[in-house]
Amino acid sequence: MMGSGKTAVGTALAKRLGVPFLDSDAAIVQAANMSIAEIFERDGEAFFRARESEVLSRLLVGQVGILSTGGGAYLSAANRELIHTKGVALWLKADTDLLWNRVRHKTTRPLLRTADPRATLEELVAKREPSYALAELTAQARPEYSIAEMVEEVVKVLATREDVLSRD
Template sequence: MKGRLKRHIVLIGMMGAGKTVIGTELARRLHVGFTDSDVEIESAAAMSISEIFARDGEAFFRDRETQVLARLLKGTPGVISTGGGAWMRAENRELISAQALSIWLNCDLETLWHRVRQRQTRPLLQTSNPKAVLTELLAARNPVYALAEMSFPSQSGETVEAATSRLLEAIRKTQPDLLEMK
């Protein structure tokens, strides 16, 4: 059964939490568009996020991130995944809260570390002790992530399909008016 989202669904959380893979599957099941805000930033800048960080710094990147989010949120409601730091900026939280359901994909440290430790595409982890940095980021960000409208805890070993089914059920249960059925 197809439906129409009344507002966007925006997935927030740490790098490696599954925002892109779950977001893609969620959008497919809801028959709506999916957008990864980091991909949009890279496309607009014609360079990778790592390159943006190296050339222009994190503050510049965060400004572009806010601009891209504002543009995406003006479009037809769909599923949007954000970078791990997007929700940390009050301006972004206000933009998202005004036009979307924010869902925190809440993942434990060991699961995150397992998913990101081999990836060289995470500029904040390009340090001599990336697990310590990840631990610090998680501790600093979790209280802010908890401000999301909905929290969705990850389950170790769960497939993308199972996690998406569980998330869809949680959305339908807690946000019954979000999807207008046709």
């Protein structure tokens, strides 16, 4: 979900593990040469979601790494299947208050450009959590965690899967 720390935690986790960090939203922005908000405004969400699936397919092939997806990417059954086939999905689960504290002052969230962005966020969380809950792994975000502490939480969760992270 937006504000859960996907980019910050993912970047720090990749550095900690010595693997590349990839961000599907950043790849879309680079390919389109415009911001996600501009893509949404010009071409609509359906167009963006189609490009997002194409980018995920490309980014999930190749070397081992950490891939951060946009908050809506995992809602697509096809994207979930691709992620499950090529990797492991880990949900950075954060409660709505924490998410709101992190996104309320940002103007780069096209889905929150509504009359009541807090209510919109609450609706998005309620709608998306059933899909997010399908992830193989979940790491609970807490307001008191620093990025480094959240990375350690994610490492603990990843270590529960021997096929993902060795325990040496």
